[in-house]
Amino acid sequence: MFELKNVRVNGILQIEQLKIPENQFTCILGPSGSGKSTLLRLLNDLSSPDEGEIFFKNKLINEIEPLQLRRTVVMLSQAPVIFDGSIEDNLQIGLTFSEKKAAEVPEMESMLKLFMLDKKLSEDAEHLSGGEKQRLSWARTMLLDPEVFLLDEPTSALDEETARTVLTRFYEYSKQNAKTVIMITHSRELAELVSENTIDMSQYSIESGVG
Template identity: 55%
Template sequence: MFSLNNVRFNNILDIKHLKIPSNKVTCIVGESGSGKSTLLRLLNNLISCDSGEISFNDRPLSTINSVELRRTIVMLPQQPVIFPGTVKDNLLIGLKFAEKPLVDEEKLRQILRMVSLSKELYEDSDKLSGGEKQRLALARVILLDPEVFLLDEPSSALDEETERIIVEMLVAYTKDTNKTLIMVTHSKKVAKDYSDNIIEINQGKVVNYTEDQV
């Protein structure tokens, strides 16, 4: 799926060689400031490497139209954007931006149940807590139905039990739908318990890559 060769960016990342497989759950771990979020942004071509090459399905990212790429690879940042309006408005706005068909309210309620967000569609999104906003943004991303999810600390604002529920849902959904999930997490336990592959980054370099051989 993704292949990185001699990738450097702004003295933040220096990755000699890395492959991230398709249809797997890959967790990226490391200390704060090690370059984890920067790696996600490079994979979505939100930023470009200073040298080296990143390929997606054997195509250099630099040759793929950005709009096409971001319909296939969707990134959720650690501080997700919540738009003014209702819960429903926030769920549908991603589909509108991506020029994808809108869905009915029952589908929206189904997505909210997936992320354990017990809110009405017409509630004001501004009144949600930090953890609720994080789950709303995650629901919006799931609704886009991309091939690849790039999630930056998707459970950072959640309590431990809700984090477990959300991560288990994400992993099950990824496997059931043959998606690819690449997730930055602060929790080595989450990475160990739920991922197929673990990439550990320290000071911009990959210091450990663990692949599930099962």
Template identity: 55%
Template sequence: MFLLKEVSYKDILTIKNLHIPKQKITCIVGESGSGKTTLLRLLNRLTSYDSGEIFYQNQLIKDIDPVELRRNVVMLPQTPAIFSGTIKDNLLIGLKFSEKTMPTDQQLGDMLKLVHLKKDLDQDAEKLSGGEKQRVALGRVILMQPEVLLLDEPSSALDEETEHTIIEALVNYSKENKKTLIMVTHSTKLASEFADEIIKIKEGQFLRKEEVSK
């Protein structure tokens, strides 16, 4: 899916060789400030690398139109934007920007169930808690049905029990729909439980990639 060769970005991240497989669950772990988020941003050109090469689907990523790339490789930041309006408005906004087919209210309700958010579609999104906003944003990204989900600490605002439930649901969705999920997580426990592969980064250096035996 992705191949990185001799990639460097400022003094923040250096990767000599890394392959991230298609339709797998890949977790990126490491200390705060180690370059995990930078790696995610490089994969859909939100950040441009200084040297080296990154390939997506065997195509040099710099040769792909960035708008088209970000429709297929969608990133959810750790603190996602919540826009004024209802939960429904927030769920639909990504689809409107990407000019995709609008789902029914039933489908939107099913998405709220997927992210375990017991709220009505017409409720004010700005009045939700931090964890609830995070789940609305996660639902918004999933509705876009990208080939690749790039998630930066998607459960950081959740308690441990809810975090496990949401990550499990997200992993199941990705596997059932043959999606590629690449996720930064602070939890080595979650990474070990759910990932097919774990990428370890320390002080801007890619240390190693480990396959997780199930």
């Protein structure tokens, strides 16, 4: 689904060739600072390489209309993004931005259940804990129903048990709906739980200052 050829991000990444398959759950592992988030940002054109080519479905990524690309390839950033308003407002806002039909109440409620959020839709999102905000942001991306999920450490603020449960449920959803998922994680254990394809960043990382 994605192919990178001779990609270089100065001082950070050097990737001769990398293919990321469609409809699979790919995990990106590697030490802090090895360029995991940088790679993820290349995949929805949030940043561009200094050299090389990136293809999405055999098309050069920088020739795809950015809005179109980012509706198909959705990024969940490391820090949760929470807007002023209720939990419901926070779930609907992604759909509003994407000019999609609003979600029905039962759909939103089942999303809260899937993400183990024992909250009412009317509650103020600002009062949620860090881990709850992380799950709410994740639920918002799920309502967008993209083809590809780019997840940057989506379980970093969750305890081990919650992380395992939520990730297993998300994995099942991704299989049932033929989604492509590319997830950064520091946890080998979580990667083993869901990964069908693993990218080890240490082979692509340039030592700081060398590039």
